[in-house]
Amino acid sequence: QVQLVESGGGVVQPGRSLRLSCAASGFSFSTFGMHWVRQAPGKGLEWMAFIWFDGREKYYADSVKGRVSISRDNSKNTLYLQMNSLRAEDTAVYYCARDLYGSGPLGYWGQGTLVTVSS
Amino acid sequence: EIVLTQSPGTLSLSPGERATLSCRASQSVGSSYLAWFQQKPGQAPRLLIYGASTRATGIPDRFSGSGSGTDFTLTISRLEPEDFAVYYCQQYGNSQRTFGQGTKVEIK
Numbered sequence: 001q002v003q004l005v006e007s008g009g010g011v012v013q014p015g016r017s018l019r020l021s022c023a024a025s026g027f028s029f030s031t032f033g034m035h036w037v038r039q040a041p042g043k044g045l046e047w048m049a050f051i052w053f054d055g056r057e058k059y060y061a062d063s064v065k066g067r068v069s070i071s072r073d074n075s076k077n078t079l080y081l082q083m084n085s086l087r088a089e090d091t092a093v094y095y096c097a098r099d100l101y102g103s104g105p106l107g108y109w110g111q112g113t114l115v116t117v118s119s
Numbered sequence: 120e121i122v123l124t125q126s127p128g129t130l131s132l133s134p135g136e137r138a139t140l141s142c143r144a145s146q147s148v149g150s151s152y153l154a155w156f157q158q159k160p161g162q163a164p165r166l167l168i169y170g171a172s173t174r175a176t177g178i179p180d181r182f183s184g185s186g187s188g189t190d191f192t193l194t195i196s197r198l199e200p201e202d203f204a205v206y207y208c209q210q211y212g213n214s215q216r217t218f219g220q221g222t223k224v225e226i227k
Binding site: 045100107 | 120152154156158163164165166169170175205207209211214215216217218219220221
Protein backbone atom coordinates (compact mmCIF):
# COMPACT_ATOMS: atom_id res chain seq x y z
CA GLN A 1 0.00 0.00 0.00
CA VAL A 2 1.13 3.53 -0.70
CA GLN A 3 2.79 5.12 2.29
CA LEU A 4 4.17 8.64 2.62
CA VAL A 5 5.89 9.66 5.83
CA GLU A 6 7.02 13.23 6.38
CA SER A 7 9.76 14.22 8.80
CA GLY A 8 11.95 17.16 9.68
CA GLY A 9 9.38 19.44 11.26
CA GLY A 10 9.81 21.19 14.58
CA VAL A 11 10.38 24.60 16.05
CA VAL A 12 12.69 26.88 14.09
CA GLN A 13 13.65 30.52 14.58
CA PRO A 14 12.60 33.19 12.08
CA GLY A 15 15.12 33.66 9.30
CA ARG A 16 16.52 30.15 9.60
CA SER A 17 16.28 27.32 7.08
CA LEU A 18 14.72 23.89 7.31
CA ARG A 19 14.62 20.81 5.13
CA LEU A 20 11.64 18.49 5.21
CA SER A 21 11.73 14.91 3.96
CA CYS A 22 9.05 12.54 2.75
CA ALA A 23 9.85 8.84 2.66
CA ALA A 24 7.78 6.94 0.12
CA SER A 25 7.03 3.24 -0.01
CA GLY A 26 4.55 0.81 -1.52
CA PHE A 27 4.85 2.09 -5.08
CA SER A 28 7.39 2.86 -7.77
CA PHE A 29 8.48 6.28 -6.51
CA SER A 30 10.51 7.13 -9.60
CA THR A 31 7.45 7.02 -11.85
CA PHE A 32 5.21 9.55 -10.07
CA GLY A 33 5.18 13.30 -9.71
CA MET A 34 5.16 14.52 -6.13
CA HIS A 35 3.85 17.59 -4.33
CA TRP A 36 4.15 19.59 -1.14
CA VAL A 37 1.01 21.14 0.35
CA ARG A 38 0.80 23.07 3.59
CA GLN A 39 -1.93 24.11 5.99
CA ALA A 40 -1.53 26.89 8.53
CA PRO A 41 -3.35 26.36 11.84
CA GLY A 42 -7.11 26.75 11.34
CA LYS A 43 -6.63 27.69 7.67
CA GLY A 44 -7.14 26.05 4.31
CA LEU A 45 -4.87 23.98 2.11
CA GLU A 46 -2.13 25.73 0.14
CA TRP A 47 -0.44 23.92 -2.74
CA MET A 48 3.27 24.78 -2.69
CA ALA A 49 5.31 22.83 -5.19
CA PHE A 50 5.41 19.97 -7.66
CA ILE A 51 8.28 17.95 -9.12
CA TRP A 52 8.18 15.66 -12.12
CA PHE A 53 8.82 11.95 -11.67
CA ASP A 54 12.40 12.39 -12.89
CA GLY A 55 13.05 15.73 -11.22
CA ARG A 56 13.60 17.59 -14.48
CA GLU A 57 10.73 20.02 -14.03
CA LYS A 58 9.62 21.85 -10.90
CA TYR A 59 6.74 24.23 -10.32
CA TYR A 60 6.03 26.54 -7.40
CA ALA A 61 3.19 28.62 -6.06
CA ASP A 62 3.82 32.34 -6.51
CA SER A 63 3.60 32.76 -2.73
CA VAL A 64 6.69 30.65 -2.05
CA LYS A 65 8.72 30.97 -5.26
CA GLY A 66 12.30 31.91 -4.53
CA ARG A 67 12.21 30.79 -0.86
CA VAL A 68 11.56 27.09 -1.23
CA SER A 69 13.05 24.34 -3.34
CA ILE A 70 11.58 20.94 -4.05
CA SER A 71 13.84 18.03 -4.90
CA ARG A 72 13.89 14.25 -4.87
CA ASP A 73 16.27 11.33 -4.65
CA ASN A 74 14.74 8.43 -6.54
CA SER A 75 17.49 6.09 -5.31
CA LYS A 76 16.30 6.72 -1.75
CA ASN A 77 12.55 6.99 -2.53
CA THR A 78 12.58 10.35 -0.80
CA LEU A 79 11.11 13.77 -1.54
CA TYR A 80 12.51 16.96 -0.03
CA LEU A 81 11.44 20.52 0.62
CA GLN A 82 14.12 23.09 1.41
CA MET A 83 12.69 26.21 3.03
CA ASN A 84 14.76 29.33 3.58
CA SER A 85 14.28 32.64 5.38
CA LEU A 86 11.44 31.21 7.41
CA ARG A 87 8.75 33.54 8.72
CA ALA A 88 6.03 33.20 11.33
CA GLU A 89 3.49 32.79 8.53
CA ASP A 90 5.28 29.62 7.41
CA THR A 91 4.00 27.92 10.55
CA ALA A 92 1.90 25.05 9.21
CA VAL A 93 1.48 21.33 8.80
CA TYR A 94 3.38 20.30 5.69
CA TYR A 95 2.06 17.39 3.66
CA CYS A 96 3.68 15.49 0.84
CA ALA A 97 1.33 13.99 -1.71
CA ARG A 98 1.45 11.82 -4.79
CA ASP A 99 -0.51 12.12 -8.00
CA LEU A 100 -3.17 9.45 -8.35
CA TYR A 101 -1.79 8.94 -11.86
CA GLY A 102 0.51 10.96 -14.12
CA SER A 103 -0.55 14.63 -14.01
CA GLY A 104 -3.64 13.57 -12.11
CA PRO A 105 -5.17 14.72 -8.85
CA LEU A 106 -3.43 14.33 -5.51
CA GLY A 107 -4.46 10.80 -4.72
CA TYR A 108 -2.27 9.90 -1.74
CA TRP A 109 -1.20 12.01 1.21
CA GLY A 110 1.13 11.66 4.13
CA GLN A 111 0.02 12.54 7.65
CA GLY A 112 2.01 15.75 7.67
CA THR A 113 4.77 17.28 9.75
CA LEU A 114 4.31 20.44 11.82
CA VAL A 115 6.69 23.34 11.36
CA THR A 116 6.52 26.13 13.92
CA VAL A 117 8.47 29.31 13.23
CA SER A 118 8.99 31.12 16.48
CA SER A 119 11.73 32.79 18.45
CA GLU B 120 -2.40 31.21 -11.39
CA ILE B 121 -6.01 30.02 -11.40
CA VAL B 122 -8.01 31.25 -8.41
CA LEU B 123 -10.75 28.97 -7.10
CA THR B 124 -13.58 30.49 -5.07
CA GLN B 125 -15.77 28.19 -3.01
CA SER B 126 -19.22 28.99 -1.69
CA PRO B 127 -20.71 29.07 0.79
CA GLY B 128 -18.02 29.35 3.43
CA THR B 129 -20.11 27.35 5.87
CA LEU B 130 -23.13 25.14 5.27
CA SER B 131 -25.28 24.26 8.28
CA LEU B 132 -27.40 21.20 7.61
CA SER B 133 -28.96 18.23 9.40
CA PRO B 134 -28.15 14.56 8.78
CA GLY B 135 -30.21 13.26 5.86
CA GLU B 136 -30.29 16.62 4.11
CA ARG B 137 -28.75 17.38 0.73
CA ALA B 138 -25.57 19.45 0.53
CA THR B 139 -24.59 21.48 -2.53
CA LEU B 140 -21.12 23.03 -2.62
CA SER B 141 -19.86 25.34 -5.34
CA CYS B 142 -16.40 25.98 -6.77
CA ARG B 143 -15.83 28.71 -9.33
CA ALA B 144 -12.56 29.17 -11.24
CA SER B 145 -11.09 32.48 -12.41
CA GLN B 146 -10.45 30.89 -15.81
CA SER B 147 -11.43 27.70 -17.53
CA VAL B 148 -10.10 24.51 -15.96
CA GLY B 149 -9.00 22.49 -18.97
CA SER B 150 -10.61 19.12 -19.60
CA SER B 151 -12.40 19.29 -16.25
CA TYR B 152 -9.21 18.80 -14.24
CA LEU B 153 -11.07 19.56 -11.05
CA ALA B 154 -10.93 17.50 -7.86
CA TRP B 155 -12.76 17.58 -4.52
CA PHE B 156 -11.25 16.63 -1.17
CA GLN B 157 -12.71 16.01 2.27
CA GLN B 158 -10.76 16.86 5.40
CA LYS B 159 -11.66 16.06 8.98
CA PRO B 160 -9.90 17.60 12.01
CA GLY B 161 -6.42 16.24 12.57
CA GLN B 162 -6.46 14.22 9.36
CA ALA B 163 -4.92 14.56 5.94
CA PRO B 164 -7.26 15.41 3.07
CA ARG B 165 -8.94 12.55 1.24
CA LEU B 166 -9.63 12.56 -2.49
CA LEU B 167 -13.36 12.26 -3.21
CA ILE B 168 -13.88 13.27 -6.83
CA TYR B 169 -11.57 13.88 -9.79
CA GLY B 170 -12.12 14.77 -13.42
CA ALA B 171 -15.01 16.86 -12.05
CA SER B 172 -17.30 13.84 -11.73
CA THR B 173 -15.39 10.57 -11.19
CA ARG B 174 -15.56 9.16 -7.68
CA ALA B 175 -12.28 7.98 -6.23
CA THR B 176 -11.94 4.40 -5.05
CA GLY B 177 -14.12 3.60 -2.06
CA ILE B 178 -16.12 6.83 -2.11
CA PRO B 179 -19.87 6.28 -1.50
CA ASP B 180 -22.25 7.11 -4.32
CA ARG B 181 -24.00 9.76 -2.23
CA PHE B 182 -21.07 11.97 -3.30
CA SER B 183 -21.30 13.30 -6.83
CA GLY B 184 -19.53 15.98 -8.81
CA SER B 185 -20.56 17.97 -11.84
CA GLY B 186 -19.61 20.97 -13.89
CA SER B 187 -17.11 22.11 -16.48
CA GLY B 188 -15.23 25.18 -17.58
CA THR B 189 -15.33 27.52 -14.61
CA ASP B 190 -18.27 26.26 -12.54
CA PHE B 191 -18.23 23.04 -10.55
CA THR B 192 -20.47 21.49 -7.91
CA LEU B 193 -20.06 18.81 -5.27
CA THR B 194 -23.34 17.28 -4.09
CA ILE B 195 -23.83 15.04 -1.08
CA SER B 196 -27.27 13.55 -1.61
CA ARG B 197 -28.05 12.61 2.01
CA LEU B 198 -25.67 13.69 4.72
CA GLU B 199 -24.37 10.98 7.01
CA PRO B 200 -22.86 11.89 10.40
CA GLU B 201 -19.36 11.18 9.07
CA ASP B 202 -19.78 13.66 6.21
CA PHE B 203 -19.57 16.73 8.43
CA ALA B 204 -16.15 18.07 7.51
CA VAL B 205 -14.39 20.67 5.38
CA TYR B 206 -14.40 20.26 1.61
CA TYR B 207 -11.86 21.70 -0.82
CA CYS B 208 -11.79 21.88 -4.58
CA GLN B 209 -8.50 21.86 -6.47
CA GLN B 210 -7.61 22.34 -10.11
CA TYR B 211 -4.85 20.26 -11.65
CA GLY B 212 -5.08 21.46 -15.24
CA ASN B 213 -2.37 24.04 -14.70
CA SER B 214 1.21 23.43 -13.61
CA GLN B 215 0.53 25.72 -10.63
CA ARG B 216 -2.17 23.76 -8.92
CA THR B 217 -4.45 25.71 -6.62
CA PHE B 218 -7.04 24.97 -3.95
CA GLY B 219 -10.23 26.75 -3.09
CA GLN B 220 -10.50 28.20 0.40
CA GLY B 221 -12.83 25.43 1.58
CA THR B 222 -16.46 24.95 2.61
CA LYS B 223 -17.24 23.71 6.10
CA VAL B 224 -20.28 21.46 6.34
CA GLU B 225 -21.47 21.60 9.94
CA ILE B 226 -24.30 20.03 11.87
CA LYS B 227 -27.28 22.32 12.24
